[in-house]
Amino acid sequence: MAHAIECSALTRRFETVTAVDSLSLEVPSGEMFGLLGPNGAGKTTTIKMLITLLEPTSGHATVAGHDIVRDARAVRRSIGYVPQLLSSDGTLTARENLDISGRLYHVPRGERRDRIDESLEFMGLSDVGDRLVRTFSGGMIRRLEIAQAMLHRPAVLFLDEPTVGLDPVARRAVWEHVRRLRERDATTVMLTTHYMEEAAELCERVGIMHLGNLVALGTPADLEAQVGPGATLDAVFTHFTGTGLEDGGSFRDVARTRRTARRLG
Amino acid sequence: MTSLERVAPRAASAEPAAPVRFLLDAWTVAQAELRKLVHDPTEVATRAVQPILWLVVFGQVMAQSRVIATGNLSYMDFLTPGVLAQSALFSAIFFGIAVIWERDLGVLHKYLVSPASRASLVAGKALAGGLRALVQTFVVYVVAVLIGIHLRWEAPALAGAALVVVLGAAGFATFSLIVACLVRTRERFMGIGQILTMPLFFASSAIYPISMMPAWLQVFAHLNPLTYQVDALRALMIQGGPSTYPITLDIGVLALTVVVLVAIAARLYPRLAQ
Numbered sequence: 001m002a003h004a005i006e007c008s009a010l011t012r013r014f015e016t017v018t019a020v021d022s023l024s025l026e027v028p029s030g031e032m033f034g035l036l037g038p039n040g041a042g043k044t045t046t047i048k049m050l051i052t053l054l055e056p057t058s059g060h061a062t063v064a065g066h067d068i069v070r071d072a073r074a075v076r077r078s079i080g081y082v083p084q085l086l087s088s089d090g091t092l093t094a095r096e097n098l099d100i101s102g103r104l105y106h107v108p109r110g111e112r113r114d115r116i117d118e119s120l121e122f123m124g125l126s127d128v129g130d131r132l133v134r135t136f137s138g139g140m141i142r143r144l145e146i147a148q149a150m151l152h153r154p155a156v157l158f159l160d161e162p163t164v165g166l167d168p169v170a171r172r173a174v175w176e177h178v179r180r181l182r183e184r185d186a187t188t189v190m191l192t193t194h195y196m197e198e199a200a201e202l203c204e205r206v207g208i209m210h211l212g213n214l215v216a217l218g219t220p221a222d223l224e225a226q227v228g229p230g231a232t233l234d235a236v237f238t239h240f241t242g243t244g245l246e247d248g249g250s251f252r253d254v255a256r257t258r259r260t261a262r263r264l265g
Numbered sequence: 266m267t268s269l270e271r272v273a274p275r276a277a278s279a280e281p282a283a284p285v286r287f288l289l290d291a292w293t294v295a296q297a298e299l300r301k302l303v304h305d306p307t308e309v310a311t312r313a314v315q316p317i318l319w320l321v322v323f324g325q326v327m328a329q330s331r332v333i334a335t336g337n338l339s340y341m342d343f344l345t346p347g348v349l350a351q352s353a354l355f356s357a358i359f360f361g362i363a364v365i366w367e368r369d370l371g372v373l374h375k376y377l378v379s380p381a382s383r384a385s386l387v388a389g390k391a392l393a394g395g396l397r398a399l400v401q402t403f404v405v406y407v408v409a410v411l412i413g414i415h416l417r418w419e420a421p422a423l424a425g426a427a428l429v430v431v432l433g434a435a436g437f438a439t440f441s442l443i444v445a446c447l448v449r450t451r452e453r454f455m456g457i458g459q460i461l462t463m464p465l466f467f468a469s470s471a472i473y474p475i476s477m478m479p480a481w482l483q484v485f486a487h488l489n490p491l492t493y494q495v496d497a498l499r500a501l502m503i504q505g506g507p508s509t510y511p512i513t514l515d516i517g518v519l520a521l522t523v524v525v526l527v528a529i530a531a532r533l534y535p536r537l538a539q
Contacts, residue, residue, distance in 0.1 A: 048538075048539070051378050052378065053374065053377055053378065053535070053538050053539065054539050073380055076378055076379060076380045077380045079378065081374070081375070081378045083371040083374045083375070084371070085369070085370055085371025085374065086370045086371045086372070087370070087371040087372055087374060087375040088372075089297070089301070089372050090370075091301045091304055091305060092297065092300060092301060092304065093304075096297070096300055100293060100297050101375075101379075103289070103290075103293040104290060104293055104376070104379040104380070104381050105379065105380060106280050106281060106286070106289070106380075132304060148375070149375075
């Protein structure tokens with residue numbers, strides 16, 4: 001299959017708000033793609049549709065070749081997902097969290113144990129595998145969550161704001177692990193972020209979303225060139241959306257982000 | 266593309282058949298819940314206090330007053346199965362708050378994007394809610410021995426009592442999950458949980474026989490699964506304990522309740538993540 005993700009006229013309305021407005025997009029297999037935009041731009045809604053948590057109001061999409069509505073279970077088998085919120089269970093150990101993931105995807109027992117050891121090692125968590133996750137730092141939790149999402153070797157990995165609330169050192173560590181993981185498994189990655197730096201650092205192509213629409217699409221370098229010589233991605237963003245990165249977002253978004261940051265911190 | 270040459274095998278191709286998968290997935294979810302209890306048993310420990318108070322304080326006073334006619338049974342023998350059912354109910358009815366908490370964190374999303382069916386996820390939660398009540402069962406039996414209740418100790422009776430407690434608690438835990446899916450916030454849930462427990466408790470034969478109730482309340486009592494749970498427990502726990510209905514009917518009602526509630530909850534559960 002040529003494209004890991006295909007959306008055509010994908011739309012989701014909530015009562016009066018159109019969160020995602022006729023989005024069409026193709027992400028080739030193996031690409032690291034970034035959806036960029038302020039809070040409330042429709043990034044998370046887009047991802048929630050692609051991972052089958054939310055049905056589209058209209059339009060179609062396939063992930064790993066499977067229709068997200070008609071063949072939701074096949075989609076779920078093919079993807080890994082790290083939510084913006086905290087998805088590891090703090091009241092369980094890292095190893096137990098990984099074990100649950102492995103079992104829900106029916107990774108056979110023997111192989112499961114090997115993969116758990118291997119992924120703890122890979123993520124630099126071998127020493128803390130039997131500690132309760134609530135004693136972890138934010139960066140360690142993120143690494144564990146990514147390990148959980150990758151344990152069944154999905155074709156497509158979705159990361160929703162993977163480094164929100166992390167300090168710069170932890171953020172770099174997460175980037176490094178995502179990069180190495182993708183190199184190892186040739187996974188297609190779609191991530192959302194509102195950090196320009198993150199998109200520029202990690203992504204081969206970037207789509208900028210604003211008010212539910214894709215307003216720009218290209219490599220970080222392309223987009224910078226479109227705006228003018230020497231433009232930073234921040235300038236690109238302002239150019240295409242007419243707002244600064246820190247604007248936007250409802251009270252609910254802010255409350256969520258802060259709560260996540262607090263839980264992680 | 267050197268990276269593509271090292272492509273790892275994709276998700277395990279061979280999956281167990283759907284019914285096996287259902288049971289395995291439900292057990293995975295239930296086991297995760299039970300492991301949490303092992304890591305932090307304080308919640309279960311605090312839940313054990315309530316039945317002790319009901320038996321030792323309320324029960325002893327009411328037994329003295331002799332206002333409740335309980336046939337050939339002493340009031341304490343009559344009350345003990347009711348207290349067990351009640352304490353399992355009070356604990357299970359707040360089970361849903363943990364699900365809202367999981368939604369707020371994001372743990373719920375991880376479960377819902379997995380290939381496990383919604384019904385298996387909910388069934389796993391229900392099973393965990395049921396098995397938690399075994400801790401209270403143990404506490405009630407210990408207290409009952411200490412205060413001289415005439416308990417039955419035959420293995421089939423004990424196993425039957427355990428099954429009835431687990432089924433009843435699983436049903437109320439699933440009911441709680443449904444309420445959680447409908448109200449969606451912890452604040453609203455706490456209020457509703459308080460409102461629900463007392464009618465369920467009082468419109469049952471837990472602390473007085475149904476025959477003492479006014480006719481309209483008897484109608485509610487007959488629709489209340491707690492009535493059937495208490496009815497079976499009275500026969501299975503107490504020497505010479507009477508049951509109004511055949512025990513198989515009681516168990517059938519409780520099992521059917523669980524199945525219906527799990528089916529409803531499985532439909533509502535994904536909405537929590539939207």
